[in-house]
Amino acid sequence: MTSNFKIFLALALCGTLLTNCQKPQNNSVTANAGPTAATANIWPEVKKENRPWTRWWWMGSAVDEKNIGRLLGEYSRAGLGGVEIAPIYGAMGHESRYIEFLSPQWMNMLDFTVKQAGNLGMGVDMTQGTGWPFGGPQVKPEYAASKLIIQQYSLKAGQSLTENILVKDAKQQELGPILQAVMAYGDKGEILNITDRVNAAGKLDWTPKTGNWQIYAAFNGKTRQMVKRAAPGGVGYTLDHLNKDAVTAYLERFSQAFGNKNYGVRAFYNDSYEVYGADWTPSFLEEFQKRRGYDLRPYLRELVSEEKTENIARLKADYRETMSEMVLENFTRPWTAWAHQRNSITKNQAHGSPGNLLDLYAAVDIPEGETFGSSYFPIPGLRRDSADIRNVDPDPIMLKFASSGAHASGKNLISSETFTWLGEHFKTSFSQGKPEVEQVFLAGVNHVFYHGVTYSPEDVAWPGWLFYASLNLTPANSLWPHFRGLNDYITRTQSVLQAGKPDNELAIYWPVYDFWNQPEGRERLITVHSIDEWLHPTPFYKQVKNLMATGYSLDFVSDKMLAAADVSNGAIRTSPAAPAHNVLLVPQAKYMPVATLQNILKLANAGATVIIEQLPTNVPGLHDLSNQRQKLKQLTGSLAFTDAGNGIRQLKTGSGQILLTQDVPGALTAVGVNRETLADTGLKFIRREIPEGKYYYLVNHTAKAIDTTIPLNMEATSVVIMDPQSGRAGLAATTKAQNKTSVRIQLQSGEALILKATNAPTAGVIAWQYLDNPDQTQEISGTWALHFTQGGPDLPADQRLKQLLSWTELPDKKAEYFSGTGEYTITFNLPAKKAGEYVLDLGKVNESARVWLNGQEVGILWSIPFRARVGQYLKPGKNTLKVEVANLMANRIRYMDQHKIEWRRYHEINFVNINYKPFDASVWRPMPSGLMGPVTLTAYSTRNQ
Structure with missing residues (x-):
């Protein structure tokens, strides 16, 4: 171990201790200075996977060892557990640095990165391409993403086709489109299949004897889509994900x-999966x-038809199911096998693809979902400006499609591309x-994973290189000094959510055939952005x-998962390593x-x-339709349900049962599967079994504080309250009755x-202290000293404030443009x-705070509510x-744009605002900044348990 690494470990340990000593920003945590040895052991041991990771864009792959080491050190000290290397386009004027x-040379940088990260206790992932989706110079036209091209011709009796059957699009001709079928419809x-009547030059040697005919010629064309945001060495066509030979050829470059x-x-x-128009x-x-x-082949006409008939919908359902299976079997599984051969794993975002998301997620080691945009929460004071x-x-x-895929296949880790376009650049708070x-x-x-x-x-x-769709949580961000607060909260939470197994009582069948059975279009991509169409x-x-809103926990299951499932002691498992579900629910499904x-x-x-x-009531698809319909009818007709009352019909079969009802909650109650009634308080929850x-x-x-007693659907000897905001823990006040444990x-x-x-x-665990009977509230007022410590473009002058206000309203114009940190100090009397x-x-607070009382650090208050227990730090007087x-x-940034200071020059997309328009901060109004108050101190009586 190097001396430098020993120094880093000491610093990291110090940082951990300081973090654990942070006082929370709320009134629901214990008053001790930090976790005792007993309470510290309550939390799972922190591993690098527990910490948040981040996507790490390498612009132009213009990286070097000095900066890699420097930045990884910054990331580690801020509490990140790993990086995901994603090479993309580069910054203008720095082309000489591109790799x-x-x-x-690039592989040497990767090797150095992994070793440096390992020394810091961090991990490294990497995208297996540049930009997105998979593609690059190794993707020759024959293996590029394909699309079906249909050309139509007309013939009458006795006529011969004068033009050759060749693709008319000149751009397609450059890529060697392949004639796949020629069908004649009288x-x-x-x-009639007349494919073999077309010679190599496209000449059709066929003349109809009677009638009028429509000729449909099908070609394998190319989408011509290139890799988006490609890095140097990554420019090229997008991969044909349906083609196993194309996938093998693509991976060969990585094998070398x-x-x-x-x-x-x-x-x-x-x-x-953002492969557009790739339907063949x-x-x-x-x-x-x-x-x-x-x-x-006989159905080419129907495949490209927009008529809204039942048979066309069935045909297209078959077509979509075939695409789904081909993505799974020809791309996802071979790619994962390639990684496993090298003792690595795969992490995949299946959404956006034309496949069954559940099966695609289940086929990889870490399924990954994505958050895009921002949600509304009624938390008082939470800013949500519609313009941003x-x-x-x-x-x-x-997101539950990703977690369900993981659970069904017994995988523990489920990741998320998090905070993509959460808000406008430079305006998003913790x-x-x-x-x-x-x-x-x-x-x-x-x-x-941060985005x-x-x-x-x-x-x-400053502000350094930035990605156009990112939250830009870089060391240049003025919030960076407080980033550790958010990261430690996520770390503690994930240490629990990665422990044990998911505890979801319901498995719910996803009726994918209802989704596929639509006559419009051909491929149907299951995207995050179109959930209003395919999901809602x-x-x-x-x-x-x-x-979910009424207190049930659940996973989704697919047809393939049900085919692989088994039952033991009434519990359903979709794979040997999967958690058990008590009930399988089949919602309304026509097909x-x-x-x-x-x-x-x-x-x-x-x-x-x-x-x-x-x-x-029906089967999907066209094949053997009459026979399959009859089988379904016979099967459903053979189910002899009896009336079980309350709108429930029951069928006992073997050692199990089927309940047929539209009152699902009533049926769940009837079979003894109870919801968590804590949901009635408005609380949201998720469980893990240990x-x-x-x-x-x-x-x-x-929108309101909750101080109540909630029932848990289990009997427990004790309940420990663990605060992920501070790391503290303590024994809760509990009672037990009727197989439930109630907790205040x-x-x-x-x-x-x-x-x-x-x-x-739980011997040695201290009691959790509840705050009761708020007594006197004292506003901390007087004269505040404000000193700006770091940031720019210039440090404003020191101020003395008799009233707290945004520092953008100070007489010093420098404060209006200032981004950074300022220290507020005041002396007050406690009688x-x-x-x-x-x-x-x-x-x-705009936007994050770090607090000291009488020279002792209270902690980072980085989110609403900006509150902390401080009794131990106070003294009379x-x-x-x-x-x-x-x-x-x-x-x-506003200052820079108003003063025409150039800070963004990138190849390809350059830099855009949240609506993908040219970015211009010069028209912004100043964002409120600093401590706004009022700052108060409230006395409480306390009660243990």
Whole structure:
């Protein structure tokens, strides 16, 4: 171990101790200075996967060892656990620094990065391409993303086609389109395959004897899509993800660069599937016949038709199912196998693809969802300016496709690309990020990746290199000195959410065939941005949303998952390593394969409890349709349900049962699956099962404080309250009755708590102190000394303030443009220290604060509510309060744009605002900055347990 590394470890340990000694920003934590040895052991041991990671854009791959080492050190000290290397386009004027992707020099930089990160206890992932989606110079035209091109011709009896059957688009001709089929459709319903009557030059040697004919010629064309935001050495066509030979050829470039090693890369990563118009591949006709059991060629006319008929919808459902299977079997699985051969794993965003998301997520090691845009939360004081947000609301139910895929396949880690376009550049606070990341956790994600951080050399002037769609959490960000506060909160939360197993009682079937069975278009991409079309209107979504809101925990399952599931002691498992579900719920689904219904009945016969809202009325697809319909009808008709009362019909089969009802909550109650009634308080929750009990992660996103007793659906010897904001823990006040444990909790709006309901010994754990009976509230007023410590463009002069206000309103014009930190200091008098506890409330803070009382650090108050217990730091008489406040980058960027100071010169997209328009901060109004108050001190009596 080097001496430098020993010094770093000492600093890191010191930082950890300081962090654990932070006083929380709320009135629901214990008053001790920090965790005792006993309480510290309550928290799981922190590993690098528990910490938040970040996407790390390498602009132009213009990286060097000195800056890599410097930046990784910054990231580690801020509390990040790892980086995900994503090479992209570069900055203008720095071309001499660019490094070709996968060149020996680039691989040396990767090797250095992994070693430096390892020395810091961090991990490294990398995207297996540059920009997105997968593609590059190794993708020759034959393996580029393909699309179906249909050209039509007309012939009458006795006529010969005078033009050659060749693709007319000159740009397509450059890439060698392949003629796949030529079909002739007569006016009397005749269908002829005349493909073999076309010679190599495209000449059709066929003349109809009677009637009028339409000729449909199908070609394998190319989308011509290039890699978006490609880095040097990564420019090229997008990959044909449906073509296994194309995938093999694509990976060969990485095989040559990596050999049989992984260079220490933990996970190879694939961004969201954004391959536009890629609805074909050269082998599609053969694959379709093999998978669907009939020839697609006679249906070319219907495949490109926009008529809204049942048969066209069925045909397109078969087409979409085939695409889904090909993405899974020809791309996702071979790619994951490639990584496994090198002792690495895969991390994949399946959304955006034309496949069944659940199966695609389950096929990789770390499924990854994505948050895009910002959500509304009624937390008082939480800023949400409509001009600074995208018109997109992230939906946690969308994220559950990723977590469900992981759970079904027994994978523990579920990641999320987090905070993409959360707000306008330079205007987003930690307070805005906290409820958004909490919503991610509540959906089952437990391995957050920020979007993100850009590598920037030390010699590039402020604000450094920046990515156009990022939150830009770089060391140049004026909030960076307080970044550790957010990161430690996420670390503690993820240490719990990665422990044990998910504890979800319901498995809910996703009726993908209802989604596929639509006559419009051809491919149907399941994207984050189109959930208003494919998800929100469905009975599935409405049922899931209602169940979650009323206190049920659930996962989604696919047809393939049900085929692989088994039952033990009434519990359903979709794989040997998967957690158990107590009930399988089948929501309204019009279309269902006979095999899927048979698998559902098989599970019930083996002892499972199944609740079906409505029996399927039809089968999907065209193949063997009459026979399959008859089988489904016979199967559903053979189910002899009896009336069980309350609108429930029951079928006992084998050692299990099926309940048929539209009253799902009533049926769940009837089979003894109870909701968590704590949801009635407005609290949101997610559970994890551990050997000694369960974790409950609770979040208050309501507009009001919650001080109440909540019941947990289990009996526990004791319940430990764990505060992820501070790291403290203590035994809660509890009672037990009727197989439930009731726990008193106190949560301000915007706060979170973790309950560890355990039957293990808790000797030595201190009691949790509750704050009761607020007594006197004292406003801390007088003359505040304000001293600006770091930031720019210039440090404003020191100020003495008799009233707190935004520093942008100070007479010193430098303060209007200043982004950085300022220290507020005041002396106040506390006549006597008689109360059990005192809570300091900073009031309004723009945007984050670090607090000291009488020279002792209280902690980082980085989010609403800006409150902390401070009793242990106070003394009778004179007290000194110091508050360091960090504001946003916005005001300094505004200054630069108003003064025409160039700070953004990038190849390709350059820099855009949140609406993808040219960025211009010169028209902004100054963002309020600093300590706004009022700052108050409130005395409370305290009660243990």
